[in-house]
Amino acid sequence: MRDRATPGGDNQPRELLGHSELALTRAEQSKTQRVVFYDPSIDECHRSRSALSIELKSAIERDELKLFYQPQIDVASGNLIGFEVLLRWFHPERGLVPPDEFIPIAEETGLIVPIGEWVLRTACVEASKWKNPYKIAVNVATAQLATGDLPMIILDILGRTGLSAKRLELEITETSIIDDHHHTLNIVRQLKQLGISIAMDDFGTGYSSLSMLQTFPFDKIKIDRSFISGVSNSDQSSAIARATIVLAEGLKMKTLAEGVEDEDDLAFLRQNGCLEAQGYFFGKPVPIEEIEHLVNADLETTDEDEPQKVFQLSRVI
Ligand code: C2E
Ligand code: CA
Ligand code: CA
Numbered sequence: 001m002r003d004r005a006t007p008g009g010d011n012q013p014r015e016l017l018g019h020s021e022l023a024l025t026r027a028e029q030s031k032t033q034r035v036v037f038y039d040p041s042i043d044e045c046h047r048s049r050s051a052l053s054i055e056l057k058s059a060i061e062r063d064e065l066k067l068f069y070q071p072q073i074d075v076a077s078g079n080l081i082g083f084e085v086l087l088r089w090f091h092p093e094r095g096l097v098p099p100d101e102f103i104p105i106a107e108e109t110g111l112i113v114p115i116g117e118w119v120l121r122t123a124c125v126e127a128s129k130w131k132n133p134y135k136i137a138v139n140v141a142t143a144q145l146a147t148g149d150l151p152m153i154i155l156d157i158l159g160r161t162g163l164s165a166k167r168l169e170l171e172i173t174e175t176s177i178i179d180d181h182h183h184t185l186n187i188v189r190q191l192k193q194l195g196i197s198i199a200m201d202d203f204g205t206g207y208s209s210l211s212m213l214q215t216f217p218f219d220k221i222k223i224d225r226s227f228i229s230g231v232s233n234s235d236q237s238s239a240i241a242r243a244t245i246v247l248a249e250g251l252k253m254k255t256l257a258e259g260v261e262d263e264d265d266l267a268f269l270r271q272n273g274c275l276e277a278q279g280y281f282f283g284k285p286v287p288i289e290e291i292e293h294l295v296n297a298d299l300e301t302t303d304e305d306e307p308q309k310v311f312q313l314s315r316v317i
């Protein structure tokens with residue numbers, strides 16, 4: 001790793017060492033750059049990430065984290081089935097920090113473990129208060145699965161909130177599985193014994209190994225939005241989406257298509273037998289107040305096994 005002269009020609013040994021360490025870290029994190037030269041923007045980026053990670057530590061106590069809910073729909077009927085729970089950070093000075101910015105920092109620092117537990121608890125407390133038993137799907141990070149105590153935490157949450165296990169789904173990505181296959185399989189089996197369901201998130205974007213689908217007892221495959229938005233205009237995307245639907249069917253797993261943005265995307269899913277859908281066409285993620293009219297609506301029946309039969313809307317929010 002070679003360090004360039006710092007701007008202004010200030011090349012004190014300690015400063016040079018500090019700069020080369022930053023360049024080294026950047027090189028280690030980069031997937032494409034094998035050699036990285038120091039440049040002051042690295043310093044700025046590093047400072048900003050360090051500041052964010054310090055502030056993120058106290059975000060829960062300061063009540064800056066909020067949950068947003070995005071509807072999930074039964075394709076054949078257009079009925080609402082439940083909601084994906086998505087985390088938001090309202091920073092007092094920076095405003096809304098997108099999850100793509102702070103989740104990686106939370107993962108790097110290990111903060112994702114307490115934050116992820118807060119998300120699970122808060123979402124289950126909320127959902128347990130709803131009049132109508134819609135499902136909630138909560139994202140779970142690799143580190144949460146790695147600690148091994150997730151089944152105990154969930155058992156505790158379900159016990160305290162009284163939420164039926166059937167209403168909780170966890171979304172996990174392939175990275176969690178690849179990191180430690182045997183351990184994750186063991187945890188996933190314990191979670192399934194509690195009666196909750198497991199969805200494979202962002203399918204098609206990583207290694208998407210077929211043997212993993214054979215080994216892991218997923219209930220659902222979520223087809224990544226990069227294949228779904230505009231699917232009817234792309235031969236490649238439609239081939240991948242169709243193949244995934246057939247594959248899931250054969251494995252007795254459900255399919256949910258993410259990123260449904262218009263009527264054409266939905267028509268494609270209907271024609272090809274995809275069971276569930278989610279995307280801006282039905283509704284963007286919104287705070288709890290904006291779904292209250294749905295979750296607490298007066299319905300003819302509140303049968304927990306068939307909540308989708310009780311509320312029909314093709315465009316929900
Ligand atoms: P994800 O799990 O794939 O979540 C879906 C993302 O797609 C959400 O972005 C959602 O707003 C966006 N989306 C939904 N429908 C559409 C659509 O029709 N078009 C487009 N272009 N985008 C759509 P969001 O909320 O910014 O979340 C980004 C990622 O942050 C999530 O991706 C997930 O990986 C992570 N994340 C969010 N909340 C949590 C959490 O509580 N825990 C963990 N571990 N990760 C989370
Ligand atoms: Ca997800
Ligand atoms: Ca996803």
